[in-house]
Amino acid sequence: MAQDTARQPPPTAPAAPARALLPFILPAVVVGVVAALVFVGVSTAAEKLQHVLWGPLPDALGVGRYSVLWMFVMLVATGIAVGLVVWKVPGHAGPDPATLGLDAPVLPPEVLPGLVLAAALMLAGGPSLGPENPVIAVNVGLATWLGTRLLPRTPGTLWPVLAESGTIGALFGTPVAAALVISEALAGKPLRGRLWDNLFAPLAAGACGAMTTSLVARPTFDLGLAPMGRPHAKDLLAALVIAATAALLGLCAVYAFPYVHAAFRRLRHPLLALPTGGVVLGGLAALGGHLTLFKGLSEVGELARNPEGWSAGRFALMAVVKLAALVVAASCGFRGGRIFPAVFIGTSLGLCAHALVPAVHPSLGVAMGVLGMLLAITRQGWVSLFTAAVLVASPAILTLLCVASLPAWLLVTGRPQMQLRPDGTPVR
Template sequence: MAQETDAPQAPPSAPTAPARALLPLILPAVVVGVTASLVFVGVSVAAERLQQVLWGPLPDALGVGRYSVLWMFAMLTATGLAVGLVVWKAPGHAGADPATFGLNSPVMAPAVVPGLVLATGLMLAGGPSLGPENPVIAVNVGLAAWLGARLLPRTPGALWPVLAESATIGALFGTPVAAALVISEALAGRPMRGRLWDNVFAPLAAGACGAMTTTLVAHPAFDLGLPPMSHHPHAKDLLTALVISSAAALLGMGAVHAFPYVHAAFRRLRHPMLMIPAGGVVLGALGALGGRLTLFKGLSEVGELARRPEGWSAGQFAAMAVVKLTALLVAASCGFRGGRIFPAVFIGTAVGLCAHALVPAVHPAVGVATGVLGMLLAITRQAWVSLFTAAVLVASPSVLALLCIASLPAWLLVTGRAQMQLREDGTPVR
């Protein structure tokens, strides 16, 4: 007599996509990857050239100190006026309110792209504390969706934004790993057809091409050159990592909670020629207070901090972190077009070096990596990007395990709470 069993049957695994379904995606991924990288490099290089003029020969010709209080205040105010004029007059007003979206950009009309590129370039050159990532992703998403629909109309329209986002993230960090992690995190909240690797195949190809193009053209480097850990992590290193990541996350959450209120205050001015110049005035005052290192997106300034970790006191590091965080909050609230990752990296680095200055036993690499991790978790709510960015900055394999553990309490402090992104009605996204 056959024995019956009520044991549940394991659900069948998702079928793997055949090669013939993935091969047609390679060419679009390559084209989008290379193009997105060239757009990013082009905007960055143009902004750097303009920055060199605005903060070099121009103040020299006027007989003003390059980073004097007068010039910082004048330049940031002028940048607010210039960007405000672009947002007011450009078609599509240089895109949607940047406070309402993050790395996942909506598809915008091609006519909006020139204004957004111009507003971004002026912002990067003029000194506000924002990076290029969000607007460049928006530009690449818009271009990819528009060109893809015309050149390859049979390709699913939803593919183009994913390829553009992946390609731009790969170009920004010089590696496709960040793009693959971000896309896999996004896919975790969506219904998928087939295996995860099948779904990330095309985005990974786009990110790899974007990263390789940037590497060949611009030679980016994110390693700060901090002394690596010469020992395996000890208990004190673990305690240090937990404390610094949590402290940085709490500091970042202070800005996140203030974001809707500061944004609402600027919105009361109602017009971009009032909101953005007003933000420029405030940023000029903050620049005068914090000094030149608290200006711009912060990537090269982070390198300067890391080259001389003993060059500032704990109080100076703390002051730079607070001023930069306030500048990020103001710039993101008043309407400047820009992203928050690179300024957050500067803030986290300053927090980590402040801990090292307070307690010399804190290894600089541990302090910087965990400070950046906690700050990015609070500001971006992108766990993989936060972990990856913190890891590549210090290039010390022994820090990776500490980062994974330090991310746990920091994530518990930020998850489920308000994000630094608003809905159309001004309420924070959770």
């Protein structure tokens, strides 16, 4: 009898009845739509300001739009503007961005306007960071503040998850990314009910965020590269080498991150650290060219439209410069995320591999470069695989991505992350 009891499988968590999940639909829909509108609003405002700052304004002054002089002027001016926001605006634009990841803390409402302003100025001014981290933080704070007041009986822990899911769905234009991120966050945590019961409301928020963005802005991650045919043994070898190389290069930036951050931290004041960061970023932009500016998504499209347009050395230079710019921008205090710049770096590395060895298909090179770089920078396995896959939209590469992710993950797992604790030590 004891043996029969020992052989019985462990009991599975009971599934939640439908009536227990239905009350979460309306909050998920509202949060998803609002999160997407916040993302689109911040992005649109930043793009309009960017158009003025990097178009009519330098033309009126008789300065080249992407001349070395103007890049220095704009990046230093952006550092001063963001520094003033961090110094004077209530809430100081939130905590040190080097300490934040995608799982944003719940910030008080008075912090959110300054964080939105700092993020919009950064996006328009040219530093190499994306919108994801500050927009997620704003949506998490906004959803929690409003949700706990309008629906006080709803569990307070639900609002940050819905806001994060809605924002990620809006960022990528699909709820799949949100589901993958949330499922990865739930791994190892005790769950109430089945996994899909726990994913139900976040997936609804992600779907609504993605649909809202698609209707308003029509985003796409597909670079339009020619799809690859049936893979061969040489393609597998290329996939393993490119993904591992990108992961190792990303780890170099991760290990440098706390030291660069400590150097800027010694300046002690945002009006010193951020303009100094702007000076360094200006020098990097002069070295790498204007394509290494901004969050990198539009610039990735420009690279993909002409994969043969640059030499291997030029692609490698842009990748290294962009990686250094990412480290500097994230260290000196600019408010922004690291996923979009990492996509540019991985794309440059992949096209560099194609330029060095023409037998490497451009789609294969881009997918593996992005995979390895994102694994090192974000330590988000599902997001790395998903992003690399949607960029090239080539079914033949999916198997190679899964295989190449294994050695790349062995290289990065257990290493320091590109995120710091408040005392400046890296998170592991």
